[in-house]
Amino acid sequence: MKVESNFARRKTRQISVGTVPVGGDAPITVQSMTVTKTEDHEATLTQIYALFAAGADIVRCTCNRIEAAEGLARIVPRSPVPIVADIHNNHKMALAALEAGVHCLRLNPGNIRKPDQIKAVAKECADRQVPIRIGVNAGSLDPDLCDPDHGATPEALVASAMRELAYFDEVGFDLVKISVKASSVPLMIDAYRQLAETTDHPLHLGVTEAGPPPAGTIKATAGIATLLAEGIGDTIRYSLTADPLEEAKAGRQLLESLGLRERKNIDLIACPSCGRAEIDVFKVAQDAMNAFADKQIPLQVAVMGCVVNGPGEARDADLGIAAGNRRGHLFVKGENVAVVAEDQMVPALIDWAEYIANNGVDAALERAAATKTEARKAAQEDRDRNLGELGEDANQTAVVIDAIRNH
Numbered sequence: 001m002k003v004e005s006n007f008a009r010r011k012t013r014q015i016s017v018g019t020v021p022v023g024g025d026a027p028i029t030v031q032s033m034t035v036t037k038t039e040d041h042e043a044t045l046t047q048i049y050a051l052f053a054a055g056a057d058i059v060r061c062t063c064n065r066i067e068a069a070e071g072l073a074r075i076v077p078r079s080p081v082p083i084v085a086d087i088h089n090n091h092k093m094a095l096a097a098l099e100a101g102v103h104c105l106r107l108n109p110g111n112i113r114k115p116d117q118i119k120a121v122a123k124e125c126a127d128r129q130v131p132i133r134i135g136v137n138a139g140s141l142d143p144d145l146c147d148p149d150h151g152a153t154p155e156a157l158v159a160s161a162m163r164e165l166a167y168f169d170e171v172g173f174d175l176v177k178i179s180v181k182a183s184s185v186p187l188m189i190d191a192y193r194q195l196a197e198t199t200d201h202p203l204h205l206g207v208t209e210a211g212p213p214p215a216g217t218i219k220a221t222a223g224i225a226t227l228l229a230e231g232i233g234d235t236i237r238y239s240l241t242a243d244p245l246e247e248a249k250a251g252r253q254l255l256e257s258l259g260l261r262e263r264k265n266i267d268l269i270a271c272p273s274c275g276r277a278e279i280d281v282f283k284v285a286q287d288a289m290n291a292f293a294d295k296q297i298p299l300q301v302a303v304m305g306c307v308v309n310g311p312g313e314a315r316d317a318d319l320g321i322a323a324g325n326r327r328g329h330l331f332v333k334g335e336n337v338a339v340v341a342e343d344q345m346v347p348a349l350i351d352w353a354e355y356i357a358n359n360g361v362d363a364a365l366e367r368a369a370a371t372k373t374e375a376r377k378a379a380q381e382d383r384d385r386n387l388g389e390l391g392e393d394a395n396q397t398a399v400v401i402d403a404i405r406n407h
Ligand code: SF4
Pocket: 271, 272, 273, 274, 275, 276, 277, 278, 304, 305, 306, 307, 308, 309, 310, 313
């Protein structure tokens, strides 16, 4: 499915994290982080593969001690995606992770503050041509940059990143991407906007410690999507208190819904239901969502509560189903193609979606040659029956408006 976004993207220089380009005109990438002990390389690799399948392009693993660095040495050659080592307070772990062959480091300027140590790491990265993410975090900002009255301000977050960049400059290293995360959405938005005005390095977006879904997902989306719509951001991470697969899926879904990445799985649309619905739309939509979850079929699929308005309202969907009189009316691009029993609505959607994915919409319409006349007739019968029983005003809107007027 084609990418539809027309947001003007900020021009950034491009770096490569392993084989994945970040910045410039490269697709915006999704990142996540493993929650296993890195030294448990089998468990970590299992999680990396699951993250890759869920849509992650790059995965970060913690490198907090020498056993973790040894784990990375085993993980990197077998990983399906480039690996970023997350470095905490000890710059020697950065050097060990480089020795292990990682594709990128993440340094927090608030944690490693000695210029000599920062420059030693940057020099080693320059020699190996391995990029670094300068990962500024409002919660661990260098205290000497905090505003005495306002704490971590957007200006202070940007200043921290620029100071780190200046150290890198001294050793001739510039393979850098930058993040200025905060758990406050307005703060991170301001900081990234200022950073985008200050440097052309690629930016890694995130709302740190966003919390558990759904509130955490909404918070992260508010921050990341606002910036992406302004053309700011080259790679993203949802920091959720949840299974990291949720982070990868959320990141992927956000980019797909903004038209910034090609769709990998279905775009399920569903009506909100109303007095005319002939099925439990919420349940059927959720069942369909679950059934399509691992299918990787990049179609728009509609679940509609009634055959009166459903096929018309979802006529642009590749495929859809609308309920009527205990049966499901399947339609392809708004054309009725088949009728199935109510309990077969989701399996029928899967069957037709797979057929379209393999053969195309025209072939699906040909497949319906023998059934479409009957299907159209049955839909008309159920539409007439629904209208006969519920009238034109199934939601009793006119009655309510009358009551308001007579009040
Ligand atoms: S009219 Fe039909 S399609 Fe529209 S919201 Fe109601 S049930 Fe859904």
